[in-house]
Amino acid sequence: MDFSLSAEQQERRARMRTAGQEFSSGSTDVVFRGDIWKKLAGLGLLGAAVPEEYGGAGFGALDTALLYEGASEGGADTGLLFSAAAHLFACVRPVLEFALPKTRKELLPALCSGELTAGNAMTEPEAGSDISRLATRATKVDGGYLLDGTKSFVSNGPVADLYVTYATTDPDGGYFGSTAFAVDRDSAGLVAGEPLEKSGLTACQAGEVRFTRCFVPDDRVLGSPGQGQLVFQTSMQWERSCLFAIYLGQQERLIRRCVQHVRERRQFGKRLADLQPVADRLADMKLRLESGRLLLYRACAAIDDGEDPSLWVAMAKLAVSEAAVATSLDAGRIFGGRAFLTEYGIEEHVRNAAPATTFSGTSDIQRQLIAREMGL
Incomplete structure (x- = not known):
C-alpha cells in the first residue's frame, strides 16, 4: 500500500x-x-x-x-x-x-x-438533504417539462448561467420520484433572487431561485426521468470528497500559523510552545488533519478505482468537516484575544469552517450513511 x-x-x-x-x-x-x-x-x-x-x-x-x-x-x-x-x-x-x-x-x-457559471438548485425551504420530499414539481408537457417551485441556498445562484435542478416528477415514485434538469438562466419563468447576506463563505454568492411554469426541453433532462436520486447521489460522492480538500488546505494553513505564533508568543516567562496544554492542542489539530486527509484520499481512490465509495466518502466528509470546525476553534484559543481581531484572520477561519458540518449533508446524515453501510 x-x-x-x-x-x-x-x-x-x-x-x-x-x-x-x-x-x-x-x-x-x-x-x-x-x-x-x-x-x-x-x-x-x-x-x-x-x-x-x-x-x-x-x-x-x-x-x-x-x-x-x-x-x-x-x-x-x-x-x-x-x-x-x-x-x-x-x-x-x-x-x-x-x-x-x-x-x-x-x-x-x-x-x-469559465464562460458559463453553474449553480446547484436542490435545497428547498422544507427539504435540505431529503431529495425524496421536494416541493418543486416538474409536469410533463409536449417536448419537455414545466417546473414550478422555489429553491433556497443555491450556491452561485445570483450569478449562475445554468442551474442543475431537481424536481418531483412522480409524487408516489419513492426513490424514482424525482428528475434532474439542466436549466438555462434565461428560461422564461425562472427568477434568480438577490444574494443572501452570509457570515461565512461570503465570496460564494448564494440565493433563492424561483420557477413558475418554467419550460425545460426534454434534451435538458439529466439521466432518465425518475433518476434524480441517482444523479444527486453521484454528484455528492464527488462533492463530499473533493470539495472538502479545501478544508484540508485550510487546516494546514491554520496549523502553520499557530505553530509560528506559539514559537514567538511568550506567557508566564515561557514561549507558548513550551506550555504542555498548548503543545497538546496543536498535536490534536495535527492528528485531526492527517486522519481526515487519509480518509479523503481513500474516498477519492475508491472513486477513481470504480469501487463503491459510499462508506469512505461519508467518513471523509464527517471527519474533515468536524476537524475544520474544531481546529478553527482551537486556533482561537491559541491566539486568545487576538483571535477576535479581524487583522489576524482567525475569526474568518471560524466563520468559513462552521458551515462545513451542514452543507453537502449534515454530520448527522453522514453518521446515518456510515451506520447503513455497516449493516445497521
Whole structure:
C-alpha cells in the first residue's frame, strides 16, 4: 500500500499553493468578478474532473482534490474555492455523466472555460438533504417539462448561467420520484433572487431561485426521468470528497500559523510552545488533519478505482468537516484575544469552517450513511 504522491502530483500541488496566494480573502470580495472566475478556469479548477475532449484537464478524483487542497493551503479564499467546487462537482459532473451527448458538447466546454457559471438548485425551504420530499414539481408537457417551485441556498445562484435542478416528477415514485434538469438562466419563468447576506463563505454568492411554469426541453433532462436520486447521489460522492480538500488546505494553513505564533508568543516567562496544554492542542489539530486527509484520499481512490465509495466518502466528509470546525476553534484559543481581531484572520477561519458540518449533508446524515453501510 503506497501512501506517497508521485513527483508529478507533488509538483502540481506545489504550483497550486503558489497560485492560491493570488486569491486570498484580501483580493476577493462578495461581488462576483468574471475576471477572477476566468483565472480559476485557467488553473483548471472549473474543469479538472472533465475529459480533455470537453475542455477539462481529465483528472480523476484524487488529482482534482489535490488541486483544491493546494490552492487552499496557498491562501486562496475558502468561499471562492467553494464556489468553484460547487460549480464543478454539483453541476458540471452531473452534466458530464448524465446529459445527452449533444448537451454535453454544448455546455461542458463553456463550463470548463469559465464562460458559463453553474449553480446547484436542490435545497428547498422544507427539504435540505431529503431529495425524496421536494416541493418543486416538474409536469410533463409536449417536448419537455414545466417546473414550478422555489429553491433556497443555491450556491452561485445570483450569478449562475445554468442551474442543475431537481424536481418531483412522480409524487408516489419513492426513490424514482424525482428528475434532474439542466436549466438555462434565461428560461422564461425562472427568477434568480438577490444574494443572501452570509457570515461565512461570503465570496460564494448564494440565493433563492424561483420557477413558475418554467419550460425545460426534454434534451435538458439529466439521466432518465425518475433518476434524480441517482444523479444527486453521484454528484455528492464527488462533492463530499473533493470539495472538502479545501478544508484540508485550510487546516494546514491554520496549523502553520499557530505553530509560528506559539514559537514567538511568550506567557508566564515561557514561549507558548513550551506550555504542555498548548503543545497538546496543536498535536490534536495535527492528528485531526492527517486522519481526515487519509480518509479523503481513500474516498477519492475508491472513486477513481470504480469501487463503491459510499462508506469512505461519508467518513471523509464527517471527519474533515468536524476537524475544520474544531481546529478553527482551537486556533482561537491559541491566539486568545487576538483571535477576535479581524487583522489576524482567525475569526474568518471560524466563520468559513462552521458551515462545513451542514452543507453537502449534515454530520448527522453522514453518521446515518456510515451506520447503513455497516449493516445497521
